Amino acid sequence: MEENKELDNFIRKSIKEVGLEEPSVDFTDSVLSKIDVAKQKDSIQVTKPLFSKTTWFLTIAAVAALFGYVIFNSSNTESTWLAAAQLNKLTSYNLSLNIPELGFSTTFIYGSMTIALFVWIQVLLLKQRQNKRLVTS
Secondary structure, three states, rough: OOHHHHHHHEEEEEEEEHHHOOOOOOOOHHHHHHHHHHHHHHHOOOOOOOOOHHHEEEEHHHHHHHHHHHHHHOOOOOOOOOHOOOOOHHOOOOOOOOOOOOOOHHHHHHHHHHHHHHHEEEEHHHHHHHHHHHOOO
């Protein structure tokens, strides 16, 4: 306790000798103007798109081509992925591995395409929502 009183007295005496500093008249205005400038720099934000327009165009073209293939190539002949890629010759070789033929039903193909379409739509919606969030904040 005694030491705290001595320290307190010493600090009071030192402050009286040195005196208190007073800020300039326009101190508050200069600080607030610097804060405003910092806020303006932070609010100006240049964003770069996640996917370029070329990438979006190629994605849309690929999905449209896939849809077109499925819709216009619905013939009654059975075609397999191996035959389409001309890999069915590999099955004629007597290797220890049997290469199975991959045949998908039309229901599976339509379901896969529908899921891909909905995922793509959700990505677009989430992208728009994120862009609105960036603009408002």
